[in-house]
Amino acid sequence: MAKTVRVYVTLKRGVLDPQGSAVGRALRTLGYGEVQGVRLGKYIELELADGESDAGGRKRLDEMCRRLLANTVIEDYRFDDAPAVKA
Amino acid sequence: MAKTVRVYVTLKRGVLDPQGSAVGRALRTLGYGEVQGVRLGKYIELELADGESDAGGRKRLDEMCRRLLANTVIEDYRFDDAPAVKA
Numbered sequence: 117m118a119k120t121v122r123v124y125v126t127l128k129r130g131v132l133d134p135q136g137s138a139v140g141r142a143l144r145t146l147g148y149g150e151v152q153g154v155r156l157g158k159y160i161e162l163e164l165a166d167g168e169s170d171a172g173g174r175k176r177l178d179e180m181c182r183r184l185l186a187n188t189v190i191e192d193y194r195f196d197d198a199p200a201v202k203a
Numbered sequence: 204m205a206k207t208v209r210v211y212v213t214l215k216r217g218v219l220d221p222q223g224s225a226v227g228r229a230l231r232t233l234g235y236g237e238v239q240g241v242r243l244g245k246y247i248e249l250e251l252a253d254g255e256s257d258a259g260g261r262k263r264l265d266e267m268c269r270r271l272l273a274n275t276v277i278e279d280y281r282f283d284d285a286p287a288v289k290a
Contacts, residue, residue, distance in 0.1 A: 118239055124246050139247070139271070148267055152205055153250035159211050160226070163240035180235055184226070 118163045121177060123195040125186045126157035160185055205250045208264060210282040212273045213244035247272060 127133050133155050140154040162180075164173070177195055186193040214220050220242050227241040249267075251260070264282055273280040 126246065126248070142271055143267055146267075146270060148263060150252045150254060150263070151249060151267075152252055153248075155248040157246040157248070159213065159244040159246035161213070161240075161242040161244070162238060165237045165239055167237060176235060176237070180230055180233075180238075183233060184229055 119166055119197060121162045121164060121195050121197050123160040123162060123177075123181060123185055123193060124157060125160065125181075125191050125193045127155060128190055128192050131190045157191075158185075206253055206284060208249045208251060208282050208284055210247040210249060210264075210268060210272055210280060211244060212247065212268075212278050212280045214242060215277055215279050218277045244278075245272075 127136075136154040136156045139156065140151055143151045143154070162177075181193040181195070182188055214223075223241040223243045226243065227238055230238045230241070249264075268280040268282070269275055
């Protein structure tokens with residue numbers, strides 16, 4: 117049975133987010149003055165075959181994030197397990 | 204006090220995700236054979252000034268998503284309130 121893990125990759129605090137600022141300006145222009153700030157990031161759903169122990173699985177997920185999914189110089193990442201996906 | 208809302212924009216089921224497939228292939232090439240599927244999406248953190256009632260706020264959020272943050276032809280969106288941000 118496959119397991120879905122959700123990964124969130126966001127810019128580190130202090131890193132400029134020009135895209136986020138542009139979206140914020142656009143929303144305010146559309147009349148949503150309550151928008152004070154916008155930060156954009158990546159949302160990744162990974163479907164993983166079951167098999168690894170939890171600890172082993174988390175270690176490999178950490179590696180996947182560090183090696184490919186996030187640029188750890190400017191980005192932070194976190195992940196959580198979604199409810200199991202019906203095979 | 205500002206409120207942070209998190210918006211998740213994902214491709215609709217059935218819509219091809221070439222970027223997700225490319226990331227999946229790359230992860231398997233790096234040795235993570237347990238990766239069966241990858242779907243990429245947008246993760247957006249909106250900082251909103253308090254003021255609107257919950258219902259009013261949700262209605263405006265829905266509008267923001269439909270008008271700008273998501274392409275509702277091929278994308279789904281959902282949002283949840285993060286814990287209040289210390290001003």
